[in-house]
Amino acid sequence: MGSSEDHAYRLLNDYANGFMVSQVLFAACELGVFDLLAEAPGPLDVAAVAAGVGASAHGTELLLDICVSLKLLKVETRGGKASYRNTELSSDYLTTVSPTSQCSMLKYMGRTSYRCWGHLADAVREGRNQYLETFGVPAEELFTAIYRSDGERLQFMQALQEVWSVNGRSVLTAFDLSVFPLMCDLGGDFFKDPLPEADLYILARVLHDWADGKCSHLLERIYHTCKPGGGILVIESLLDEDRRGPLLTQLYSLNMLVQTEGQERTPTQYHMLLSSAGFRDFQFKKTGAIYDAILARK
Numbered sequence: 001m002g003s004s005e006d007h008a009y010r011l012l013n014d015y016a017n018g019f020m021v022s023q024v025l026f027a028a029c030e031l032g033v034f035d036l037l038a039e040a041p042g043p044l045d046v047a048a049v050a051a052g053v054g055a056s057a058h059g060t061e062l063l064l065d066i067c068v069s070l071k072l073l074k075v076e077t078r079g080g081k082a083s084y085r086n087t088e089l090s091s092d093y094l095t096t097v098s099p100t101s102q103c104s105m106l107k108y109m110g111r112t113s114y115r116c117w118g119h120l121a122d123a124v125r126e127g128r129n130q131y132l133e134t135f136g137v138p139a140e141e142l143f144t145a146i147y148r149s150d151g152e153r154l155q156f157m158q159a160l161q162e163v164w165s166v167n168g169r170s171v172l173t174a175f176d177l178s179v180f181p182l183m184c185d186l187g188g189d190f191f192k193d194p195l196p197e198a199d200l201y202i203l204a205r206v207l208h209d210w211a212d213g214k215c216s217h218l219l220e221r222i223y224h225t226c227k228p229g230g231g232i233l234v235i236e237s238l239l240d241e242d243r244r245g246p247l248l249t250q251l252y253s254l255n256m257l258v259q260t261e262g263q264e265r266t267p268t269q270y271h272m273l274l275s276s277a278g279f280r281d282f283q284f285k286k287t288g289a290i291y292d293a294i295l296a297r298k
């Protein structure tokens with residue numbers, strides 16, 4: 001007990017040091033390490049990477065070697081000189097040119113979510129998001145901090161799309177949507193503006209931002225505008241019914257606490273919200289990927 005050989009102690013250390021791994025990813029993307037290596041004609045040494053990303057040689061060397069340990073980079077040493085190149089993982093997901101790039105998502109997480117998570121204990125204590133403490137923005141303005149500049153707005157938009165470049169297929173093929181000729185992804189102010197008439201309304205990662213009252217208000221508005229026989233496709237990460245998993249969805253729910261007014265929900269919770277708004281024929285599909293799909297009909 002209590003020795004560094006102890007499994008429990010190692011696990012504790014892994015958990016405690018996990019934030020450093022996230023920061024390595026965020027920083028390497030922010031500095032453009034993977035893009036530089038993707039554009040280079042061959043592997044680059046520390047001095048070339050440091051010069052290319054405008055960073056210190058010492059810091060760059062530490063960062064690159066950790067990336068090797070994390071399997072984000074490969075290193076080869078010739079004549080005592082180390083040269084680095086991207087692995088398949090970083091080429092696929094960490095270079096901006098890749099169609100499955102997650103760079104904007106990681107930059108958004110580093111610049112926005114991570115900063116809110118720094119106030120997690122307060123969020124738990126107070127049961128509300130931490131925008132005021134983190135960005136000086138009123139807690140009820142959920143998207144003011146995220147859209148705090150044109151650059152951040154664009155970054156967030158790209159981040160949203162990046163997730164679907166990897167996860168889109170599994171949620172859009174969960175149900176046969178060919179019976180819905182006219183689909184609508186809502187824009188404008190969906191709480192106030194008139195909604196366009198459609199056969200299918202897609203609400204992806206929207207309900208998890210809001211408390212039950214606002215979700216019900218939005219779903220009732222959609223129900224009233226939806227064509228008879230039409231439907232609603234809700235795309236969210238579903239919690240297990242006992243709310244004790246999956247771990248990633250539990251973490252997302254905590255993220256909703258620090259960043260929104262909402263939470264991740266179980267299939268039963270979504271069923272209740274949808275049926276009280278009038279929707280019937282509730283079906284849900286766990287896709288096995290990060291996001292799941294729910295379909296209900298008018």
Ligand SMILES: C[S@@+](CC[C@H](N)C(=O)[O-])C[C@H]1O[C@@H](n2cnc3c(N)ncnc32)[C@H](O)[C@@H]1O
Pocket residue numbers: 143160161186187188189190191203204205206209
């Ligand atoms: C978590 S994002 C999900 C976006 C997109 N559906 C996706 O899955 O990639 C939530 C979106 O809701 C939008 N939003 C927030 N309040 C809104 C409102 N009152 N009317 C319309 N859109 C709103 C935000 O701008 C943001 O783009």
